[in-house]
Amino acid sequence: MQTMSYLAACPFLNKVPFSVLKVAGKSLDTFATRCPAMKRVFHTGSNVPSPLSVERIFRNAHSSISTPTGKCPFRDAMQKQAMSSKPSAAAAPAADPQSKSSNPAKEEKNSATDCKCYTEGLQPQGNCPFKWKEFITSSVKNSFSKSFASPPPTQATATAANTVPRTADGKLNYNQLFEAKIQAKRNDNTYRMFRVMARSADKFPRAKHYPDPTVSMEMGRDVTVWCSNDYMGMSKHPEVIKAAVEAIQEHGFGAGGTRNISGSSYHHVALERELADLHQKESALIFSSCYVANDTALTTLGKMIPNCVIFSDQGNHNSMVVGMIHSGAKKEVFRHNDPAHLEELLQKYDPAHPKIVAFESVHSMTGAICPLREMLDVAHRYNALTFVDEVHAVGLYGEQGAGVGERDGQMHRMDVISGTLGKAFGTAGGYIVGSAPLVDMVRSYGAGFIFTTAMPPVQAVAARRSVQVLRSEEGKALRERHQGLVKRLKGSLVEAGLPVIPCPSHIIPLHVGDPKRCTAASYLLMDKHRIYVQDINYPTVERGEERLRIAPSPHHDEQMQKHFVEALVDVWHTLELPFTKVEKACQYQPVGGVAPAPAAA
Numbered sequence: 001m002q003t004m005s006y007l008a009a010c011p012f013l014n015k016v017p018f019s020v021l022k023v024a025g026k027s028l029d030t031f032a033t034r035c036p037a038m039k040r041v042f043h044t045g046s047n048v049p050s051p052l053s054v055e056r057i058f059r060n061a062h063s064s065i066s067t068p069t070g071k072c073p074f075r076d077a078m079q080k081q082a083m084s085s086k087p088s089a090a091a092a093p094a095a096d097p098q099s100k101s102s103n104p105a106k107e108e109k110n111s112a113t114d115c116k117c118y119t120e121g122l123q124p125q126g127n128c129p130f131k132w133k134e135f136i137t138s139s140v141k142n143s144f145s146k147s148f149a150s151p152p153p154t155q156a157t158a159t160a161a162n163t164v165p166r167t168a169d170g171k172l173n174y175n176q177l178f179e180a181k182i183q184a185k186r187n188d189n190t191y192r193m194f195r196v197m198a199r200s201a202d203k204f205p206r207a208k209h210y211p212d213p214t215v216s217m218e219m220g221r222d223v224t225v226w227c228s229n230d231y232m233g234m235s236k237h238p239e240v241i242k243a244a245v246e247a248i249q250e251h252g253f254g255a256g257g258t259r260n261i262s263g264s265s266y267h268h269v270a271l272e273r274e275l276a277d278l279h280q281k282e283s284a285l286i287f288s289s290c291y292v293a294n295d296t297a298l299t300t301l302g303k304m305i306p307n308c309v310i311f312s313d314q315g316n317h318n319s320m321v322v323g324m325i326h327s328g329a330k331k332e333v334f335r336h337n338d339p340a341h342l343e344e345l346l347q348k349y350d351p352a353h354p355k356i357v358a359f360e361s362v363h364s365m366t367g368a369i370c371p372l373r374e375m376l377d378v379a380h381r382y383n384a385l386t387f388v389d390e391v392h393a394v395g396l397y398g399e400q401g402a403g404v405g406e407r408d409g410q411m412h413r414m415d416v417i418s419g420t421l422g423k424a425f426g427t428a429g430g431y432i433v434g435s436a437p438l439v440d441m442v443r444s445y446g447a448g449f450i451f452t453t454a455m456p457p458v459q460a461v462a463a464r465r466s467v468q469v470l471r472s473e474e475g476k477a478l479r480e481r482h483q484g485l486v487k488r489l490k491g492s493l494v495e496a497g498l499p500v501i502p503c504p505s506h507i508i509p510l511h512v513g514d515p516k517r518c519t520a521a522s523y524l525l526m527d528k529h530r531i532y533v534q535d536i537n538y539p540t541v542e543r544g545e546e547r548l549r550i551a552p553s554p555h556h557d558e559q560m561q562k563h564f565v566e567a568l569v570d571v572w573h574t575l576e577l578p579f580t581k582v583e584k585a586c587q588y589q590p591v592g593g594v595a596p597a598p599a600a601a
Contacts, residue, residue, distance in 0.1 A: 255454035258453055278402050296446040297387070297416065303328060305354045308327070310327070373410055
């Protein structure tokens with residue numbers, strides 16, 4: 001395809017991820033060979049000024065290009081001629097390519113093949129010479145008009161944007177409202193594009209990436225995944241796969257109903273007993289996911305405990321926050337991982353007032369580990385029930401992989417623990433553990449448990465086998481290898497001057513601080529280096545805290561690590577992202593060690 005030759009030669013488009021260009025559609029090919037910068041239009045369309053002007057769209061496509069610096073050199077020579085004929089470049093108004101008074105020199109040359117940046121690969125300087133009458137045909141104008149028919153809503157029209165528009169015949173146009181909501185996500189650079197993958201069980205952590213998911217599976221590009229929550233690679237463990245295959249052959253796939261109506265399997269009960277034993281609790285209850293487990297448990301507890309006040313860590317996961325809202329209980333929010341502020345809030349209430357203190361042991365985006373002992377001390381001092389989310393800790397910390405609570409010898413003081421089977425355990429589902437009366441109460445009143453189809457038996461079987469493996473000596477060895485690799489990789493990244501956010505856990509966040517460049521970094525890693533690291537933007541993190549979230553596994557070898565660090569350095573240079581040195585050392589603790597309480601994140 002002729003367009004591809006321009007991609008390779010143009011100093012603008014060879015920096016744009018191929019997958020982004022491909023998403024723009026075949027319609028771009030009709031004019032891409034005339035001006036490669038137009039390839040950027042759909043990608044930058046959210047910044048198009050209003051009212052719609054094809055010329056302004058075109059100018060915006062050029063001005064939004066940040067790498068490499070400068071503008072397209074197509075008419076550098078003509079621009080110099082035009083500028084030399086004017087008394088002052090600063091005083092002269094900008095020429096309008098569509099204006100009848102445009103400099104004739106701009107109309108003389110419109111072939112991309114005559115451009116030095118195409119023939120010689122020069123750095124961009126100057127502007128584009130294409131004349132609008134020939135370049136922007138009526139069909140192209142119509143295409144852009146349709147694409148950007150509804151300009152992004154401004155602050156002045158915020159009220160209108162939050163009402164359902166009407167059609168000409170007076171009916172409510174719900175789809176127009178939905179389109180406006182999606183456009184708002186595009187405008188603030190928080191619209192999410194899924195990367196379509198096919199993980200390889202026999203080549204973990206490698207996978208296939210599909211920029212075009214309509215092609216056959218064999219057409220996928222080989223990539224190395226550095227952001228999976230399958231932290232220990234247990235999804236591909238031979239014993240887990242063997243147990244799952246045998247369970248399907250024996251029991252089929254689905255559960256057949258809710259736990260209350262024909263869906264409660266022997267394997268559900270066996271898994272719950274395994275999890276209760278892992279955490280040294282009386283009882284456990286499994287759910288379809290830990291989002292549902294957190295939501296259901298906190299909703300039920302907040303409703304069932306009279307006059308309950310829930311004290312929530314500022315960094316808590318959305319599943320916990322939603323559960324608190326659904327409960328209808330009063331909520332107090334304390335600063336992230338700050339026992340002193342928690343105590344300050346608790347002191348406002350009578351010690352006899354019912355309370356729940358809810359927080360996470362390992363924060364998924366900062367990698368921070370809570371000061372568990374201190375948090376529990378404060379909570380119990382004021383007669384509060386403690387609810388600790390160990391989602392990003394189970395399987396990874398402690399002698400048997402029960403989490404930070406086991407590592408720090410605090411499990412017996414944690415009243416309710418929630419965990420997931422879909423991260424370090426490599427399967428799917430969530431759970432809570434606690435006292436028998438508490439768990440039975442959630443089982444009896446929790447709508448998120450009662451009214452949903454039970455976990456498939458095969459899932460319960462695979463999860464239980466994974467838990468057993470990670471509780472064994474093999475699991476202990478995996479954890480030691482994993483944490484050693486994390487420590488080495490963090491050291492390499494810091495030594496390279498990359499902005500690693502200091503943290504004591506297995507999660508490695510790299511600060512970017514800009515949503516566009518964060519997304520660009522992720523795409524560039526994928527397209528140029530065959531590395532997948534997901535960009536993390538708002539609302540997962542606060543604006544200005546955009547980052548790449550790295551999650552190493554014990555199966556990333558030294559060559560992969562070396563290539564990864566080199567690729568990140570290249571991307572940082574390409575996107576002109578700042579390098580830095582982290583002054584605060586990461587206090588990483590091996591399995592079995594007791595980490596000092598980290599500072600509040």
